[in-house]
Amino acid sequence: MKFYDCKTAPSPRRVRIFLAEKGIDIETVQIDLGKGEQFSDEFRALNPDCTVPVLQLDDGSGISEVTAICQYVEELHPEPALFGSSPEERARVSMWNAKVEQLGLWAMMDAFRNSAKGLVDRALPGPESYAQIPELAERGRKRLLQFFERLDHQLAECTFVAGDNYSIADISAMVLVDFAGWIKITIPDDLGHVARWYSDVSTRASAAA
Numbered sequence: 001m002k003f004y005d006c007k008t009a010p011s012p013r014r015v016r017i018f019l020a021e022k023g024i025d026i027e028t029v030q031i032d033l034g035k036g037e038q039f040s041d042e043f044r045a046l047n048p049d050c051t052v053p054v055l056q057l058d059d060g061s062g063i064s065e066v067t068a069i070c071q072y073v074e075e076l077h078p079e080p081a082l083f084g085s086s087p088e089e090r091a092r093v094s095m096w097n098a099k100v101e102q103l104g105l106w107a108m109m110d111a112f113r114n115s116a117k118g119l120v121d122r123a124l125p126g127p128e129s130y131a132q133i134p135e136l137a138e139r140g141r142k143r144l145l146q147f148f149e150r151l152d153h154q155l156a157e158c159t160f161v162a163g164d165n166y167s168i169a170d171i172s173a174m175v176l177v178d179f180a181g182w183i184k185i186t187i188p189d190d191l192g193h194v195a196r197w198y199s200d201v202s203t204r205a206s207a208a209a
């Protein structure tokens, strides 16, 4: 297997942290997004959507999408379980990971990609060009702050995002908080539960990945 990474990008970092939690080392290829290496013919053959991360299997085919890659790795290396250990826990982890993606990471992506000076006409990742829409950047910032509040309510009840155990949902949410720093959004002072949780998860050794 080969892991196609970009060491500065948030999406592949979610996989790097996941692999670090599992203690797995995979041969890694860096794709320089700034130089447009995601659009090369070779990379397109692996992932026509031109995004990282991608896991290349031994038959040469590619698996893209963070959660799909992590689910595959979990099947091969079940311990420590990062997608839950019982039917109920697995459902809660999937539910929260989806919420972090859809309510948090997509909002953050809108906020960042529709405002970054270096991403004019790159408002969405992928092979097509899309112009920036400033209103989407504004809406993204608002939605992100709303999601942090939602997370604070959840973390008032639970140690980790999806319950009592650390999971992929924590990885996704921690990467979201760090990504939010790119547009100078930090955890609001009144969200003490998010701050407590972030201090726990960001000091795990895997967070350096």
Ligand SMILES: N[C@@H](CCC(=O)N[C@@H](CS)C(=O)NCC(=O)O)C(=O)O
Pocket: 009, 010, 011, 012, 033, 038, 050, 051, 052, 053, 064, 065, 066, 067, 122, 124, 125, 126
């Ligand atoms: N839904 C995808 C998102 C992947 C994604 O957006 N990756 C970004 C880096 S964080 C990318 O490859 N961007 C390429 C570009 O901007 O051209 C996943 O879960 O893997």
